[in-house]
Amino acid sequence: MPRFFVAASNIFGGVAYMDGKDAEHLKVLRVKKGEEIIICDGQGKDYICRVTEVGGGSAEAEIVETTVSAGEPSVSCRVYAAYPKGDKAETIIQKSVELGATEIIFFPSERCVSKPDTSSVAKKLERWNKISREAAMQSQRGSIPAVRAVGSYNEAVSEAAEADLPLFLYEGKCKIGLLDAMKNNDGFKTVSVVTGSEGGFSPEEVEKAEAVGLICASMGPRILRCETAPLCAVSAIMLYSGNL
């Protein structure tokens, strides 16, 4: 059954109202009056609907059944990534969303080669949130993970530290591996995964991260690329928390 995201504000009185790109998408897929589709409100609810009106740039569908979206994992996992080079940010977003991340946050760090300015970040975020939406649709998520940016390294690590399991993934000497870090915090419901750019983190940044309470954890002796590290971590977290 084809699946669409429709803003929760457009679902009321037992009917889902689609316009703009959503109605366009329905047309592209040649969905006709009377057919059943799944509409997700992006907030964890799925509606099985029967299309009652379609055409003229809008569409309506009556709700037949309401269920909880199956695609949402039981833990909330935020990915904090230092700005990478080229189009690696897009890879991080697309794959993190597929794998079950809740939010993706970019931040500048000392060794970032690319530190976009405010106006360029705004443009990028528009594009990045589109990639998240597409990945959420494709992977049948029940919500669309937000992509946002924070202005400083300090802000990123302070925010990340609030999670039950605040991970700082670092290829240098760490006292603990990812598996043990999870075991030591069993039952966690929220996780942060902080990862570096191509050049990694400076010793001062590692110190700061530990000072605000992040757990410096390694992912084994293999050196992962900056776009691979978050994907490996999210996969590992989903396995450990029973979501795979």
Next chain:
Amino acid sequence: MPRFFVAASNIFGGVAYMDGKDAEHLKVLRVKKGEEIIICDGQGKDYICRVTEVGGGSAEAEIVETTVSAGEPSVSCRVYAAYPKGDKAETIIQKSVELGATEIIFFPSERCVSKPDTSSVAKKLERWNKISREAAMQSQRGSIPAVRAVGSYNEAVSEAAEADLPLFLYEGKCKIGLLDAMKNNDGFKTVSVVTGSEGGFSPEEVEKAEAVGLICASMGPRILRCETAPLCAVSAIMLYSGNL
């Protein structure tokens, strides 16, 4: 310390002999006589060496210390991927090598859009093995995972079935998830991960896989892209087997 792969046959009598691209690479990195480098024989051994000769397209280095390469995981994980579209094969190879796979094997399946013929496969394999070598160097692996192709779906699944934990990753209805499949086969030393192309597997292919002994396992309710599924699985396997 810079790290190079040198064929085991070029390491003897306490000396490592480098020529061709390896010597070239040494030159590019401006490594000079007297400097220390790490030479890996690609078979799990690392040699800390002191460069004694460099220039004229060749180089020599005397062995100072011999160690086991730290980058090799304790389990052997083979990735069997149905030919994907475009350059996704390269993504699968690069990331699988980083994450610790032992070998990457491509095979044709019913729903593959791209099924390269023999001569085109030969060309691709040359390029793909180069990508594996580069990824192995970058991630500090102790061996260079081979990339190869098998000619048929049946061959792929029969071969894959030989592992202690022969996984067939499928987005359809599976009796078991990835985590439980691993728990049921605790202590596994060899794993196969069979994943499909964009179109997934046909019901007949699923049947065949189960008939030869593969374990049909799901990776949760989220639908992963064909290049994401093997990376998620290898990450999960490395976590579970204590390699993260």
